[in-house]
Amino acid sequence: MNRTLLGAALLAALIPLGACSDVTGEQSASVNVLLTDAPGDVEAAWVTVTEVSLVAQGGEDDEEGGSIILLSSEPWTGDLLELQNDVEVLVQGAEVPTGRYTQLRLVITEGCVAVETESEDPDIYTSSASFDACGSTAGAGTLHMPSFGQSGLKINLPSADTDFEGEQTLLLDFDVSESFGHQAGASGMWVMTPVIKATSFGAAATVNVDVTLGTGIGALLTAAGFAITDFSVKLDGEAPVALAADGSATLEFVTSGSHTLSLVGPDGWALTTSPTSPHTFTTTAGATQTVALTLTGFTES
Numbered sequence: 001m002n003r004t005l006l007g008a009a010l011l012a013a014l015i016p017l018g019a020c021s022d023v024t025g026e027q028s029a030s031v032n033v034l035l036t037d038a039p040g041d042v043e044a045a046w047v048t049v050t051e052v053s054l055v056a057q058g059g060e061d062d063e064e065g066g067s068i069i070l071l072s073s074e075p076w077t078g079d080l081l082e083l084q085n086d087v088e089v090l091v092q093g094a095e096v097p098t099g100r101y102t103q104l105r106l107v108i109t110e111g112c113v114a115v116e117t118e119s120e121d122p123d124i125y126t127s128s129a130s131f132d133a134c135g136s137t138a139g140a141g142t143l144h145m146p147s148f149g150q151s152g153l154k155i156n157l158p159s160a161d162t163d164f165e166g167e168q169t170l171l172l173d174f175d176v177s178e179s180f181g182h183q184a185g186a187s188g189m190w191v192m193t194p195v196i197k198a199t200s201f202g203a204a205a206t207v208n209v210d211v212t213l214g215t216g217i218g219a220l221l222t223a224a225g226f227a228i229t230d231f232s233v234k235l236d237g238e239a240p241v242a243l244a245a246d247g248s249a250t251l252e253f254v255t256s257g258s259h260t261l262s263l264v265g266p267d268g269w270a271l272t273t274s275p276t277s278p279h280t281f282t283t284t285a286g287a288t289q290t291v292a293l294t295l296t297g298f299t300e301s
Contacts, residue, residue: 027098029164031071032204033091034171034253036083043122044114045176046133048077051152052090055103068105069096077110077133080176086239087171087253098165104172104198105152111145111192113180125190144183144191155198167203167286169253172196203286204253209233211247211263214274214296221298226266231295234262256285263293272297 033052051073056066071094078088112126112134124140126132155172178195211231213221221227228247232240236259241249262278265271273279274294281291 027165028095029098030167031091031094031096031164032089032167032169032253033071033094033104034087034169035090036087036171036173042081042113042115042176042180044112044134045080045180046077046110046112046131047080047108048075048110048131049090049106050075050109050149051105051107053105053107053152054096054101055105055154057100057102066102071096075109079133080174083174089253090172096164098163100163102157104155104157104170106155106172106196107149107152108145108192108194109149111143112140113143113190115190127192142189143180144189146191148192148194153194153196155196157198158200169201169204171199171201173199201255203256205256205283205285206288207235207251207254207259207261207283208288208290209243209249209251209261210290210292211243211249212292212294213247214294217295217298224269224298224300226269230266232264233293234264236260240264254283256283258282261291261293263295265298268301270297270299270301271295 031054035049052071054069054071056069071091076088076090110127110131110133112124112131114122114124114134117123122135124135124137125143126134126137126140127143127145129137129140131137157170173196175195175197180190180192183189183191211228211233213228221230227245228243229245232242233249233251234240235251235254241251243249258280259282260278260280263271263273271277272295274296277293279291279293281289283289
């Protein structure tokens, strides 16, 4: 799954490791944690994540598991449905000792869902009366979140990718359609039982996009009432990323391999580029590269 960076980075803090952990501490690895969402049926699903931690693999005599490394304690609140084509960066560039890690933990202190009804207004279910991110909590039902605000939600890491060396990126896919459900019976309560799939990959690539205007194109745009900022670029099947005033865009956390980049213009207008859009190119793990496109034609369709 290829994802680009569309959120602000959070600083990370580090907790010292215990003696039983299977981490060397002699060198450091860099960890990124991204959050996305698989499609769901509810209208809104907001959560507040207050801590992100890694759990190191314990030693042979450590039945309780290894030491816990706090990656971030900066709260993040957002609507998971807005992440269906995007990602939010929960942690970027956190340094941890190289070694083996088995689990990621998210402390989720608040949550709510807005559920479709036959009337115009959705039904709201919230973890507390003060958490009104989904709408007014007057008359709202209860969203039960068992222990996620204390011990945290435990997410097992992919067994084949638990050795952290160099740069490691973890993508957490929070499946809203499977994570919120109505409790049977007369209580009317909804329960959050998060279904999160963790995918890890090594060093990601950074792609700098540079779009320039061909001969006479600037005058055409001006006459039609457009500017370069009315265009965007689209990597594979991800959401478009708007161009800056200088025609640039930066796509981060791109997995290594083959990708297609498309230039997207205003609705109702056709465009041509050199090289032809969509343009296929290949990224290398850990590398930063530039993909240049020239807008050569712009006509009303």
